[in-house]
Amino acid sequence: MTDTKMILGMAMNDGYGALASSWRAPGVHADNYTDIAANIRFAQAAERGGFSFLFIPDFPAVRADVGRQTIRNILEPxxxxxxxxxxxxxxGLVATGSTTFQEPFNHARQFKALDVLSHGRAGWNAVTTSDPAVAANYGRTVASRAERYERAHESVQIVQALWGSWAAxxxxxxxxxxxxxxxxxxxxVNLQGRYVAARGPLAIPPSEQGQPVIFSSGGPSPHLLALAGRYASGFIGEVWTIEQGRAQREMVRRAAQDAGRDPDDIKYFAGLMTTVAPSVREGLDRRIAIAGESFPAQLPHLSAMLGIALGHDQLDRPLSPSQLAEAHASPMDPRSEPALEVARRGWTIREILAHGVIDYHPVTVGPAEVHADHLQRWFEAGAADGFWLNPDVFEDGVDAFVDQVVPLLQQRGVYPTDYPGRTLRQNLGVPEQYGLDPRVVPAANA
Amino acid sequence: MTDTKMILGMAMNDGYGALASSWRAPGVHADNYTDIAANIRFAQAAERGGFSFLFIPDFPAVRADVGRQTIRNILEPxxxxxxxxxxxxxxGLVATGSTTFQEPFNHARQFKALDVLSHGRAGWNAVTTSDPAVAANYGRTVASRAERYERAHESVQIVQALWGSWAAxxxxxxxxxxxxxxxxxxxxVNLQGRYVAARGPLAIPPSEQGQPVIFSSGGPSPHLLALAGRYASGFIGEVWTIEQGRAQREMVRRAAQDAGRDPDDIKYFAGLMTTVAPSVREGLDRRIAIAGESFPAQLPHLSAMLGIALGHDQLDRPLSPSQLAEAHASPMDPRSEPALEVARRGWTIREILAHGVIDYHPVTVGPAEVHADHLQRWFEAGAADGFWLNPDVFEDGVDAFVDQVVPLLQQRGVYPTDYPGRTLRQNLGVPEQYGLDPRVVPAANA
Incomplete structure (x- = not known):
């Protein structure tokens, strides 16, 4: 073990939490979606826990299933x-912004203004956005991946050049x-791409960290890796196992190296959904109370993951010995292996689902040790430089993590006892950069 | 006189004030441009004075004369x-945003988010932006006026429709x-224009005022009047005389009527630059100390306005009797008549210029009565529903106005003693509106 500590971030959505029904949980205010004071409370709790950044995913369209489901977006990042x-x-304050549906000059100005207003804490998760519902909100159809990424390279270069256009x-x-x-x-800056262009300069002086930090997020396609490798200092990953995490982190680091940078210049973050409770049993009960309504509909998916038939009548029974013998993790879904592990521990089907085995991140449920063990194991295995946490219910889930898990991580020496610095760059441990990175050769044909 | 009171707003720029050298004035912090705390202080002072709104003009490009001149823009609105x-x-919080260089969906989302975050205080000054330096920051050239305004009509309609797309x-x-x-x-909303389009809906519920207030600003060209008449509830004017104000206000009101609305639904604001001082003499000295460096260069302009030759050697002398006899207000510049009036009072050339006769708004200099007299005279003459003030130096000029002029206006019964309501619409006295205004027929060919 080196002296490097793990870095924590927290995702924020519509003010409720990571579960589909978090908004109905006891103590949650149903109007948090429009109540910025609620998000401020959660942010302050995360800051109390030394979190390096808040991460705001974004999907600028109404999802088809809205109704019983919430908006699952912050009002506006x-x-x-x-x-x-x-x-x-x-x-730190990291917002997702689409290179496809915003002008680079506007992105450059707003993110650098936020960076100055926040005294060096802004970050931009630059995404290309491929959803037809989003494109339709801008009167367009979805461009090809090649075109979207070509525009993304142009956009990020223009934005970074504009950031550096007010000399230090x-x-x-x-x-x-x-x-x-x-x-x-x-x-x-006089940059003229095929899709976007800007003359500049941008009339904003350096912030305390110079300029905002670029993030990338998503599955590591060659297109995304080429973008992240050149520009990103943080990578928001989606992985379910340590092996996946190690492989993706290595791909991301290699992409940075291939672009002419130091692999340590990009930090890889694995996701985690947390339910902090006095015991695993109480944690499962909490999740069943909040999200149990959605479990029956997940049965076919779980059946496919385990390769066995599961009936509704079995919800409150564990897998039978013959089912366990027959079960095998589906190679089609990386969550299958962890799900099978949970099943083997003898939990009922309902409890297996309450473990969040079909959620969009690994899920940890129970007392502080469960979460700390997971984080430490992944971190020490090189599966992540840090994590972006998704608490089950913001209203009490952030405080619970900060009060119970953070001290344990600190005792174990894997998490800092205070902020390493005052800026996002310092707290991520990524180097200073102002304007374009001279080491990076722009992609000829992104 | 009816019971209607005048409405006050305040323009904010880069944190210094309305004079070219405000940033050098005593007590002004040179780093206010990046110090949001300074702008917050000024906003709080204006709020203490019952101001209905802050108005943020915007010019998203670096001006050619920057250097000794400041940026003259807020960091980002x-x-x-x-x-x-x-x-x-x-x-209230009114930001300028260009219909030409921003996507309607992005405008709709950010302004309505600000409206919700501020509990019903947001406004959008929708402008088309015709400057080549701005266009170049978006990799474009300036489109024709017809095209810019066609896109503006499309944009504002889409934005308003999106605002109303979350049913109350x-x-x-x-x-x-x-x-x-x-x-x-x-x-x-499924709106498809020639230049912009959006499907929607926008996932933001109504604010306390329903949706943001639209403003228009600039010289009242037929194009602008057609836009303002249809959509604007506030009009930011630029006029130098009561006659001009009455004429423009009437044009704006008629434009609203022509569009199918009530003329009282749009409020006309005249500009004013203020220097509050114990006496006129001290006010002039304050302005000379701050801005006097720029006066010699203004001599040719003043000569042209008054139709007489003025030499540098005359700076500290008043117009001679023969000059006064010869002088006549130039019909080419509406500021000439007020300038001539000042000259006839016997002030030296330097003092005439210190009266701000060549500034981009009328200027009032001196004790509270001077400012109150001007505002009351214009208001009671029907030259404005209210005013947007430009204090000479924010650092002390806002407080001086609020502490000295506001009480006098209140004593005179022309200014409210408390906010009429809690939202911008209530404080402007403009009606509720959610979504598009059903009375307005969109321009067939704007």
Whole structure:
């Protein structure tokens, strides 16, 4: 073990939590979606736990299943994070923004303004957005992956160039001489891509961290790796096993190296959904109370994952010895192996599902040790530089993690006892960068 | 006089004030441009004075004369206003946003999010933006006026339709039944213009004022009037005389009527730059100390306005009797008549210029009565429903106005002693609107 500590981030959505019915949980205010004060409370709790960043995923369209389901998006990422920035002082603020549906000049300006307003805590998760419902909100159809990524490379380069277009020493602001800014330090960038362009400069001086941090997120396709490798300092992953995490983290690091950077310049984050409870039993009961309604519909999926037939009448029984003998993890779904492990421990079908085996991240349920063990095991196995956490219910789930799991991680020496620095870059342990990274050769044909 | 009171707003720029050298004034922090805390102080002072709104003009490009001149833009309008929203509770938040260089879906989402975050205080000054330097930041050239305005009509309609696309009663949020939202209350808008389009819906419920207030600004060209008449509830004017104000206000009101609306639904705001001081003499000295450096360069302009030759050697002398006899207000510049009036009072050339006769708004200099007289005179003459103020130096100019001029206006019964309501619409006295205004027939060929 080196002295490197794990980094924690927290995803925020519509103010309720990671479970489909979190909004109905006891103590949750049903109007949190529009109540910025709620998000501020959660952000402050995460900051109390030394979290390096908040991560705001985004899907700028109404999902087809809305109704009993919530919106599963924050109202709007930039305004929400700006409001949060005014009530916090250390935690990083990472918003998702689409390179396809926003002008690079607007992205450059808003993210750098947030970076300055927050004293060096902003990050941009640059995504290309491939959903037809989103494209339709901009009167378009979905472009080919090649075109979307070509535009993404152009956009990120323009944004970074604009960020660097106010020279670090240009702001003279000498009241005596009357020189406000050195005009020679504000030069156009004059970048003309095939899809987007900007002249610049951008009239925003450096923040305490210079400029915002770029993140990438999603499955590591060659297109995404080429983008992340060149520009990203953080990678938001989706993996279910340590092996997957190690493999993806290695791919991401290699992509950075291939682009001319140091592999340590990009940090890989694995997701985790947490239910903190006095015992595993109580944690499962909590999840059953909140999300149990959705379990029957998951039976066919679980059957497929385990390769056996599961009936509704079996919900409150464990797998029979013959089912256990027959069961095998489906190679089609990386969650199958962890699900089979849970089944082998003798839990009922309902309890297996309450373990979150079909959720979109690994799930940990129970007392602090369960969560700390998972995080430490993954971290020490090299499966992640850190984690982005998705608490089951924000209203009490963040505090529970911060009060119970964080101290344990600190005792074990794997998590810092205080923020390493004041800026997002310092807290991620990624190098200073201002403007484009001179080491990176832009992709000829992204 | 009816019971109607005047409405005040305040423009914010880069954190210094309305004069070119405000940033060098005593007591001004040279780093206010990046210090959101400074803007928050000014906003809170304006709120203490019962101002209905802050108005953020915007020019998203670096001006050619930057250097000794400051940036003359807030860092970024939406993030700055969001930060301010978290430290204020009553004052309205009106940002300029270009219909040409932003997608309607993004505008709709950010402004309505700000409206919800601020509990019904957001406004959008929708402009088409015709400057080549701005267009170049988006890799474009300036489109024709006809095209820009056609896109503006499309954009504002789409934005308003998206604002109304979450039905007022759609948010069930009944934890008992599990119904979060009524999907039937979230319907697509399916608007397809020639330049922009969006499917929707937008997943943001009504704010306390329903949806943001639309503003228009600029010279009242037929194109702008057609836009403002249909959609705007506030018009930010630029006029130098009462006659101009009355004429423009009438044009704006008629445009609303022509579009099928009530003329009282649109409020006309005249600009004013203020220097509050114990006496006119001290006010002029304050302006000379701050901005006097720029006066010599203004001599040719003043000569042209008055139709007489003025030499540098005359800066500290008043117009001679023969010059006064010869002088006549140029019909080419509406500021000439007020300038001539100042000259006739016997002020030196330097003092005439210190009166701000060549500034981009009328200027009032001196004790509270001077400002109150101007505002009351214009208001009672029907030249404005209210004013957007530009204090000479924010650092002390807002407080001076609020502490000295506001009480006088209140004593005179022309300004309210408390906020009329809690939302921007209530404080402007404009009607509720949610979604598109059914009275307005969209322009067939804007």
């Amino acid at each position: 930039m305004t929400s994070l700006t409001a949060i920035s005014q009530a916090t002082s250390r935690i 020493d240009a702001w003279v602001k000498d009241k005596e001489s009357g020189q406000f800014v050195d005009p020679a330090g504000l030069q156009p | 939406m993030t700055s206003l969001t930060a301010i929203s978290q430290a204020t509770s009553r004052i 009663d759609a948010w069930v949020k009944d934890k008992e039944s599990g119904q979060f939202v009524d999907p039937a209350g979230l319907q697509p």
